[in-house]
Amino acid sequence: MDQHVSRRSVLAGAAAGLAVPAAVTVGAAPLAAAPVAATMAEGVTRRITLYAEALPGGLFGYGLAPGQATIPGPILEMYEGDILEIDLVNNTDQRLSIHPHGVDYSVDSDGSPLNNSFNNPGQTRRYVWRTREMSPAIGRRYLPGSAGYWHYHDHAMGTDHGTGGVAKGLYGALIVRRRGDILPDKQFTVVFNDGTINNKVAPNTPMFEAKAGQRVEFICIGHGGLPHTFHLHAHRWVDNRTGYLESPADPSHVIDNKNLDPGSSFGFQVLAGEGVGPGAWMYHCHVQFHSDGGMVGIFLVRNPDGSMPAGAQASIDRFRGHTHPTASHNHG
Amino acid sequence: MDQHVSRRSVLAGAAAGLAVPAAVTVGAAPLAAAPVAATMAEGVTRRITLYAEALPGGLFGYGLAPGQATIPGPILEMYEGDILEIDLVNNTDQRLSIHPHGVDYSVDSDGSPLNNSFNNPGQTRRYVWRTREMSPAIGRRYLPGSAGYWHYHDHAMGTDHGTGGVAKGLYGALIVRRRGDILPDKQFTVVFNDGTINNKVAPNTPMFEAKAGQRVEFICIGHGGLPHTFHLHAHRWVDNRTGYLESPADPSHVIDNKNLDPGSSFGFQVLAGEGVGPGAWMYHCHVQFHSDGGMVGIFLVRNPDGSMPAGAQASIDRFRGHTHPTASHNHG
């Protein structure tokens, strides 16, 4: 159920700025149906089927095929200009929906009970997400395009705001890229959801793995009812749209700790272990009683050849014995 | 008491960069005393009288005339370089003041009991707010000017920090514009104040209305003791000073969800329904139990001719029946 995605080879060339159609990825390998990069100049329309299903422990997830639901759901990707049509199949016995952040949609794709936009149990419903490039406004300014590290989530289970669905795992990352954005080698979705990461607590939180030097993309999403801050050890990023300095004059903050509060999301790329070497690096909520309560995981940077760095296995073993000195966390 | 402001016709020409004097607006129409745009090159000094008054339900508000107090108070606007002199009349039986964010003021206009700057019951006191343009610093850098989406609030009722006054409605938006900033067609003030929006909970929260394509300005302010995140459905903005991309190279995040914690404020403009169409769009706190508790309202985007979009009345009717599945919210 992890999100250890390693699919970028199928998109070779895209980093050089070629147009790439909407991509859908999940799991540890490229999705069979994922598109190979092409040199199309226009946005594309893609249709996928997403299945909402019950998972063990009272949880729920979205998946790209029956029986393949995960928490978080698959990473959905688009380029500015693309359209994504989602046929959401509700294989549960509860009302639910899918509501995206960042993209364009009509009221019937809002995913909200307010607009009567949800799936009853057993129902299939189509949601359409559209994207755009930046466009000129008056005064030499520009209306923003859709590019961003966004997310999607249920907006109908439990309450009219999907509080039940979000608490139980119905969420995932949505990336809209601008032409020319740098593509990563690996991607990790990190969801701070009440006192959990991806609805798990240490030592069962995801261990994200990369080889030293790989370009790794984190997509961080906040959910639930509590404030959080995301901290990654030994790596830092620019607090702007891409996580890179867009020029030497880019005035943005460089950070390694950022608020990750309900409904917010951000993303960035790092070269795994760059300047610090391989090792078992922590990522965690920096709210002290949240990290103590289990909101912590390991970003394992392996040696360039994929072997385990010296000392890393001992660190992992210590982590596996992680205890919770406080009981104040909240299993969402 | 709503802040459905539609006054921009009196400021025609300002969007092209002409200097405009300090403006004061409130309610659904231009304030009688509001200035008509002129082509002055320098900042202006304006004097207004503001009345602090008790309102039903133990609340308080600021207003531009006796008996006209609102929650939030009137939107106060200045251009960089302007001075605003406020004669605050305290028509209540409690100590109170007005404290601004972002602008320049001397200690006697601080609005704090610390500096003996407040109104006793029945007292009138003058507060002076000054603004500035950016100015060169050393190293080819610049000291910032005053432009921003700011706010004002009581700093003396209940406690030395105005906790009582803020909780009961003594707050409002303050905008300082830079010459050349784009002016909106309509303005809405959204204050997340403990578990309320503008001291109301759904379904009594404000319904903001605009015609599709109108340029709408949101000014969002956080107050009280709780963390919040502001989310607007189907619209997004740039997380910078203006909400627009300042150039194609502007590195800022594009967002639709942002922390709105006590004392913070931000603003942005959107074209109502652009790319998504008319409809009843939600705005809400994304902290799940806050939205469930009533921190949600409707941004009604009407058809371009002002008529009700298909389905919108049904959405509004559903909203009017909004129930609160949790009781954990806090009526400030």
Added chain:
Amino acid sequence: MDQHVSRRSVLAGAAAGLAVPAAVTVGAAPLAAAPVAATMAEGVTRRITLYAEALPGGLFGYGLAPGQATIPGPILEMYEGDILEIDLVNNTDQRLSIHPHGVDYSVDSDGSPLNNSFNNPGQTRRYVWRTREMSPAIGRRYLPGSAGYWHYHDHAMGTDHGTGGVAKGLYGALIVRRRGDILPDKQFTVVFNDGTINNKVAPNTPMFEAKAGQRVEFICIGHGGLPHTFHLHAHRWVDNRTGYLESPADPSHVIDNKNLDPGSSFGFQVLAGEGVGPGAWMYHCHVQFHSDGGMVGIFLVRNPDGSMPAGAQASIDRFRGHTHPTASHNHG
């Protein structure tokens, strides 16, 4: 124990862009061992010894000499390219460490029990922090350098996340400057740590003092388990890396209130009293019950000749009588 640093005369010339070696400052005067500026073009390696010690009231602090521990610890400064080697002496009877934000370090300098990187009671251990300049990435983007307003803290006392050490005072500011950054006349470290500022509550919080017109640098750090917002009266800054507009086209927000949540940090410079005059200006957490509970202090802007401004002593006297209307704050 205050951090009223006035040392910049020893770094004359640096503001013009000359390279300056790693500096370490603490207290009200230049540290005897602090380096005098030189015109070196390359980063330097510096070694310091830091002492972790018990303080009265069950607190702990870092200091640059035995018996000189403070809360917060000394401000540590580097230029991009510098290396700082810290010999941490643990003069306490508890396990502890030092963990930095923003800089580069190997796993053995992580400061975390996960990586077996900490000091047992009585133990001395070397931690090495490295920094870098920005470097080209693909796509005309840049990997960020290390420059930033960072911080350091214990990561081993009490829990594997240093919750005990952080709560009791083991934290301080770490600044990494880019060549050409503007240097301040004075520096103040403000740590919002649960319900305290620098582990103190009003009226015992630090009173920061400067003469009108002095260039004052605030380094603000969040710790503990609660969300906070930092507000400074009558001064504002740019929400970017330096706090200054980096050009007239810099799109960044100008703010006077900012989230200061656990693990986050930011810094900025202001000219004391510029445009507003001398006086006793408040800085405080804007979460209402936190400021009421004592998370408030005074930024005393003296007259240019150093004398007390009219009325300021009365304000200070009122502050000294500060009472806490609520008991909900948390003495970390």
